[in-house]
Every structure is written in C-alpha cells, then in structure tokens.
Amino acid sequence: MAERHIVAIGGGTFASDPDNGRLEEYLLDLTGKERPRICFVPTAGGDDRAAVGRFYDFFAPRAEPTWLPLFDRRRSSPAEVLLAQDLIYVAGGNTANMLAVWRLHRVDAALREAWERGIVLAGWSAGALCWFGGGVTDSFDPDLGPLNDGLAFLAGSFCPHYDTEARRRPVYRGLVGDATLADGYAADDGAALHFVGDELAEAVSSRPNALAYRVARRTDGPAEETPLGTRYLG
DSSP: OOOOEEEEEOSOSTTTOTTTOHHHHHHHHHTTOSSOEEEEEOGGGTSOHHHHHHHHHHHTTTSEEEEOOSSSOOSSOHHHHHTTOSEEEEOOSOHHHHHHHHHHTTHHHHHHHHHHHTOEEEEETHHHHTTEEEEEEOSSOTTOEEEOOSOOSEEEEEEOOTTTSTTHHHHHHHHHHTTSSOSEEEEOTTEEEEEETTEEEEEEESSTTOOEEEEEOOSSSSOEEEEOOEEEOO
C-alpha cells in the first residue's frame, strides 16, 4: 500500500482567499510532482460553475486541473476520473447532500481506492469533515447539529470554521462532551490537519494566528480543547 495522505482544512482556501495560496502550495508539494494532476470535486455546492471557474483560474498556472461533475453526467465514470489524479480537492457546502450523491455514484469507493493508491485527498469545510466518521454540520439546520455518517477514512470527528462562525466552537464542544460525537479535531479558517495513514502528522496554517485543536470528552461539562502546535507556512 502506498503512503496515504489526507489534509483536512478548516476554511480560508483559494475560494475565499485567492491571494494567499499557502495551503494549496502545501497540497501540491505533497504530490511530489512538478505539475500535478488535480481534480476539483464541487458536489457539496451543487457543482457550482462559478466555483469551478475560480478553481481553474487558480490552479491552471501550476497544475493540470480537471473537475468531477455529478449532477450532469456526461463524462467518464467518477472512478476513471479520480484514479487518474495526483491530488483530489473537495469543496465546501452541504456535507450530507454530498455524501448521499457520492454514495449513489460510488464516489465513496473510488475515493477510498485513490487514498490507498497514494493519491492525496484534501478539502475544506464539508470537504474536510467528510473524511472523518462525523462532525458538526449546517447540512440540516443553520443552528448546526451532528453528522455521524462520514466516510470514516479517519477515526473520530471534525469541526471546520472554528474561529469564524460563532456557534461552531460551543456546539462542537457540547456534542463531543455529551458523546453525541466522538472525540476529534477542529480547525480555524486557514488551518489544516495533515494525516499520513490514519495518524496526524502535523498541523499547518496559511495565516499567522490560525490554529488546529484536539477536542476530547471529559467526565463532566463541555469537552476539553487542546491547541495543537500549528506550523505557519508563511
């Protein structure tokens, strides 16, 4: 089995901060390729064409970009597209809808095979939560709630946008604290968790003050939050 990589990003990627790009350079470097093949998967946003355009504008100078449409099926099979890549980059949006569509089209199985082949998997928000067993989502209600049927390539749970959406932190800590969600990780916008295999290798950030956290249940009260050493990429 090849070395497996997953990078879970809290937010603040090229989609909202195109002049930064530090996290994207980190992802491209993980492939070990001078001009890697990268596939954008915008399912969580309903295959939004504006997002696809931003992706091509950002990556075309430094990689070989393509994308995987699932709402208008006029291309090769998802597995054929995904397994031809060096890096797969999953967008944010509605996590629950994305997972349902992926399972319908067997994208979940193709992603697992890609991971086992050593193709780098990454994404932000919904595209980060999906790799875990569960996490905090606004897929069902803007007030946030638990999702417990992620792909579970990585054990535990995840919470994105930890510093930019006021309810994320207290809701996540409460759900971990009462065991609705398993212990897990959280990431500010601009912070990312890099897993090699199923073990956390490091936390990195594109912004000086962005952090990642370990969030774990304790005997009573909200879960305990421990900042992780986060390496700034600037």
